[in-house]
Amino acid sequence: MTVLLAIVAVILLMVCLALLGTMREVVVLQGKVTAFTELLLKPPAPAFLDGMLPDRVRARLLDAGTGQQGDDVFLIFARKGCAGCARLLQSIKAGLTEGTLSSRQFVCVLDSHSGGDSLEQAIRDSGMVVLVDQDRFLANACQVKQTPTTFHLAATSLKVVDSNIGGEFEWVRSRLALQADRPVATR
Numbered sequence: 001m002t003v004l005l006a007i008v009a010v011i012l013l014m015v016c017l018a019l020l021g022t023m024r025e026v027v028v029l030q031g032k033v034t035a036f037t038e039l040l041l042k043p044p045a046p047a048f049l050d051g052m053l054p055d056r057v058r059a060r061l062l063d064a065g066t067g068q069q070g071d072d073v074f075l076i077f078a079r080k081g082c083a084g085c086a087r088l089l090q091s092i093k094a095g096l097t098e099g100t101l102s103s104r105q106f107v108c109v110l111d112s113h114s115g116g117d118s119l120e121q122a123i124r125d126s127g128m129v130v131l132v133d134q135d136r137f138l139a140n141a142c143q144v145k146q147t148p149t150t151f152h153l154a155a156t157s158l159k160v161v162d163s164n165i166g167g168e169f170e171w172v173r174s175r176l177a178l179q180a181d182r183p184v185a186t187r
Contacts, residue, residue, distance in 0.1 A: 046143040049160050053151075054141040058158050061107060064129045066158070071105045072179050073158065074172055075151040077133075077144045079111035080119055084167035085148040089119065091169035093126045101176070103127030109138050111147075 052058060053075075066073055076092075078085035089108065095101035107129045110120055123130050133139055142151065148167035151160050152175045164171045 046160070046163060048143075049163060051160060053153070053158055053160055057138050057141050060131055060138065061153075061158055064107065064131065066104075066107050066129060070155050071102060072155050072161070072175070073105055073107060073153040074175070075107050075109065075142075075153055077109045077139055077142070077147050077149045078119070078123075079147045080113065082147045086119060088148050088150070088167035088169055088172075089123060092128070092172070093122060096126045096128075103129075105176075107131060109133050111136065111139070 048054065053061070057075075061073070061075070076085075076088065078089060092101060092106055096103055096106075103126060108123050109131045110123070110133060112132050112134045120130065131138065142149075146165060148165075150164045150167070150172065152162040152164075152172075153159065154161050162175065
C-alpha cells in the first residue's frame with residue numbers, strides 16, 4: 001500500500017510539473033504572439049527616416065520633377081485591391097477637386113500589377129504624378145512592407161520628414177497644416 005501511494009504521489013507530482021511547464025510555455029508564447037502582432041500592426045520606421053530617400057527612389061522623383069516647386073511632397077505607395085489605398089487616394093482626390101490640395105504635392109507609386117485599373121486612372125485624372133513600380137523596386141528600396149505607406153518629404157531636398165503606414169488622410173492633413181504654419185525663409 002505504501003508503494004502504491006508513493007507511485008500515485010510521483011504521478012501526481014509529474015502531472016503538476018507538466019502542467020506548470022505547459023502554463024509557463026503558454027505565457028512565453030503569449031508574449032511572443034503579442035510582440036509579433038505589435039510588429040505587424042506597427043512596423044518599425046524605415047532606416048532612412050530623418051535622412052535622405054534611397055538614391056534610386058530620389059532619382060526617380062527628381063526625374064519626374066517632384067519637389068521643385070518649393071512644396072513638401074507626400075510619396076504614397078499603393079496597390080490594386082487595397083481598401084486603405086483607395087480611401088486615402090479618394091480623400092486626396094476630393095481635396096484636389098475642391099482645390100484645398102495641390103496635385104504637385106503628391107506622388108503615387110503604384111505596384112506594377114496595379115496598372116490599367118480604375119485606381120490608376122483616377123489617380124492620373126487627378127493630376128498627381130504616378131510612378132509605376134516595376135517588380136517592387138521602389139517599394140523594396142523604401143522598406144515598404146504594406147500599403148498604403150506614405151512618406152512626408154521636405155521640399156527640394158526630398159529629405160524624409162515622417163512616415164505613416166495605414167493610409168490615414170488625417171495624418172496627411174496634419175502634416176499639411178504644419179507646413180502651412182512654417183515660417184517662410186527670406187534672403
